[in-house]
Amino acid sequence: MAMEAEKYQIDLGNLMAYDPSHHFQPLPLSREELSKQCLEKGTELVQGVVNALFSLPSTEDLDGPIVRLPEPSMRLPREKHLPRPKPPTKWELFAKMKGIKNHKKDKRVFDEQTGTWKRRYGYDRVNDDRDVPIIEAKMTDEPGEDPFSKRKDEKKKRVDKQEKNRLQNLKQAFKAGDLPSHIQLAATALPITGTQKVIPKKASKEELEGVAGMAATATASGGKFDKKLPGEKPAKHTGKHRKFLPVVEGKGMGAQEKQQTEKILNKLMARSSHDILDVDRAVTMFNVKKEKQRKREKEVSVSSTSNKLKSKKKTFKRPSKKKQ
Amino acid sequence: MMKIKTPKTLKAKRALDKRAPKLVENAKKTLILHGTKTSYVLNAVLAQIFHLKKGLAVKFSRKNENIRPFESSGETSLEFFSLKTDCSFFVFGSHSKKRPNNLILGRMYDHHIYDLVEVGVENFNPIESFKYDKKIAPRQGSKPFFAFIGENFESVDELKHLKEVLLDHFRGEIVENLNLTGVDRAFVCTAISSTTVSFKHCAIRLKKSGTSIPRIELIEVGPSMDLVVRRHRLPNEAVKKQAMKAAPTQPRKIKNVSRDEVKGKIGKIYMPDQQVGGLALSNNIKGLKRERREGKTKDKRDDHDPSKKMRTEESQ
Numbered sequence: 001m002a003m004e005a006e007k008y009q010i011d012l013g014n015l016m017a018y019d020p021s022h023h024f025q026p027l028p029l030s031r032e033e034l035s036k037q038c039l040e041k042g043t044e045l046v047q048g049v050v051n052a053l054f055s056l057p058s059t060e061d062l063d064g065p066i067v068r069l070p071e072p073s074m075r076l077p078r079e080k081h082l083p084r085p086k087p088p089t090k091w092e093l094f095a096k097m098k099g100i101k102n103h104k105k106d107k108r109v110f111d112e113q114t115g116t117w118k119r120r121y122g123y124d125r126v127n128d129d130r131d132v133p134i135i136e137a138k139m140t141d142e143p144g145e146d147p148f149s150k151r152k153d154e155k156k157k158r159v160d161k162q163e164k165n166r167l168q169n170l171k172q173a174f175k176a177g178d179l180p181s182h183i184q185l186a187a188t189a190l191p192i193t194g195t196q197k198v199i200p201k202k203a204s205k206e207e208l209e210g211v212a213g214m215a216a217t218a219t220a221s222g223g224k225f226d227k228k229l230p231g232e233k234p235a236k237h238t239g240k241h242r243k244f245l246p247v248v249e250g251k252g253m254g255a256q257e258k259q260q261t262e263k264i265l266n267k268l269m270a271r272s273s274h275d276i277l278d279v280d281r282a283v284t285m286f287n288v289k290k291e292k293q294r295k296r297e298k299e300v301s302v303s304s305t306s307n308k309l310k311s312k313k314k315t316f317k318r319p320s321k322k323k324q
Numbered sequence: 325m326m327k328i329k330t331p332k333t334l335k336a337k338r339a340l341d342k343r344a345p346k347l348v349e350n351a352k353k354t355l356i357l358h359g360t361k362t363s364y365v366l367n368a369v370l371a372q373i374f375h376l377k378k379g380l381a382v383k384f385s386r387k388n389e390n391i392r393p394f395e396s397s398g399e400t401s402l403e404f405f406s407l408k409t410d411c412s413f414f415v416f417g418s419h420s421k422k423r424p425n426n427l428i429l430g431r432m433y434d435h436h437i438y439d440l441v442e443v444g445v446e447n448f449n450p451i452e453s454f455k456y457d458k459k460i461a462p463r464q465g466s467k468p469f470f471a472f473i474g475e476n477f478e479s480v481d482e483l484k485h486l487k488e489v490l491l492d493h494f495r496g497e498i499v500e501n502l503n504l505t506g507v508d509r510a511f512v513c514t515a516i517s518s519t520t521v522s523f524k525h526c527a528i529r530l531k532k533s534g535t536s537i538p539r540i541e542l543i544e545v546g547p548s549m550d551l552v553v554r555r556h557r558l559p560n561e562a563v564k565k566q567a568m569k570a571a572p573t574q575p576r577k578i579k580n581v582s583r584d585e586v587k588g589k590i591g592k593i594y595m596p597d598q599q600v601g602g603l604a605l606s607n608n609i610k611g612l613k614r615e616r617r618e619g620k621t622k623d624k625r626d627d628h629d630p631s632k633k634m635r636t637e638e639s640q
Contacts, residue, residue: 014470014491014495015467015468015469015470015507016469016470016471016472016491017469017470017471017472018471018472018473018477018487019471019472019473019474020474020475020477020478021475022473022474022475023475031447034514034516034522035522035524035544035548038473038512038514038522038524039512039524039526039542039544041471041473041512041514042471042473042510042512042514042524042526042542043540043541043542045471045472045473045512046469046471046510046512046528046540046542047539047540049469049471050469050507050537050538050540051537053502053504053507054504054536054537054538055537058504061503063503063505063506064503064504064505064506065503065504065505066501066502066503066504067501067502067504068500068501069499069500069501069502074488074491075568075570076488076491076492076495077431077433077438077492077559077564077567077568078349078433078567078568078569079349079350079352079412079432079433080345080346080349080412080433080434080435081345081433081434081566082345082347082569082571083344083345083346083347106599106601106602107601107602108601108602108603109601166328167326167328170328171326181340181341181343181344181345182330182331182336182337182340182341182344183328183329183330184328184329184330185326185327185328185329186326186327186328186329187325187326187327188325188326188327228397230396230397230399230400231397231400231401232397
């Protein structure tokens, strides 16, 4: 094992050996040669590590000798962040301030009410409400009150208060970034403001996708160049796609622009014609005019002889009822 | 309105605690997946890498079109999978005309991408193409040796990064105590040129030598491939600093042991106080309940006589 010339860097914690001083001959080596050389060098390096490994103090075990590996010299990054210190709860802060120490409590306590040993909390517990047979009336009690239900209500209030405090402590821990791993805080509903009886329901996926599009219309370019969050899909074009005519018309397409404008005009005229032109009325008016003209021509020809006796003719024009 | 969600079963709680950030971490798992197009070679490579890391890897079989680790928005899917499967390493294979047989080896920190190395696989030889004695085949989960050869590993930035990534990926579980009879594999990585690394997986055969230290023989066993480094992304400096922060280690305290010149090694044993409050309640022990006791004694009386009768008959 000629190790004098090369000095390896051995990392026992990782069982690694690195030879920084080996030079490979330039490429004309064939693949098999290269492979053989790699294996030879590899053997030398691994031998070096094994020498170092076997020289460590070992303890005998059933399966074989066990060595205690040292710390790896090549440090590798962690997988997750270091656990952050939990912020102290409100009670812990208070206890620290007052100097209250936590004493270990017994699980079994002697119950004065029943005269037996009972648990401090849980199934068969001390000071249970159900064990109290008689509550003596005090001078301060009102006649219609039920002391048993009062006790129950007080307990319920204490439990609710404790639950609220626990939630507050967890919220503080969440803000500090160190919620215990098995607890999650979930928002069940939006807070009830005022007399809002209708609880707004959770927005669905489609609604949320639509909201971004609606908000985008506030920008001048319609949200086209807004910075997108990672993973956000590009906005869907809802509605019609406009079709634009080509700038330069090719051969064989005659007068597309003319067609387009004609189409538009026809639509306009057709739609508005119902308001302006009443066909029947127009026909009758035309006929009446024509008849009058004929009459006038007749009379002119008849009355051309007697002008003096001619009375002024009253021309009865039908009052034109203008449509409003 | 906030609701506190806690797991309803102990099993769920244990599973969540396993994934929580700890001082001493679990072995990192690897996620193996591929993109829109893979080649024959790449499929074999991914399958064999999965085989090498059997207990600590998860292999996805579907193609993933929207994963592009080097692009800014192409990694959300990867991070999601990493979160769900609790994997901090990933091996992403894809094949295209521009980058044939492409393999991206990546690491995650807090389920966000930490760093990436993109390599191309050339001259791949699968496990089946090597002939060796099956008795020396390395066992699953054994801790491997590493041998890195070539000065390019120090001088070229990309190869330095690749060395770290390869070491991290194939290291296996981090153990304190190692059984010397259980070492049977080695990875040999040689920097052939300034961009290529030849990667070989070998089994170790220990041979008798004169001294107590055995002689090593390497027999090529597993997949061998040439990795051509294409691109790489180093980790962000701030993230790197955070990730490399070591947990504050306390020296192991050996308590209640002292040495004396006359007597030698002395240990102290403390007897704990008797806990009167922690005794079981005597009136509630199952075995002492009257009905059970009476039932038991009745059965015993019935059983005794026939068995005795039988024995006497047999002996005669």
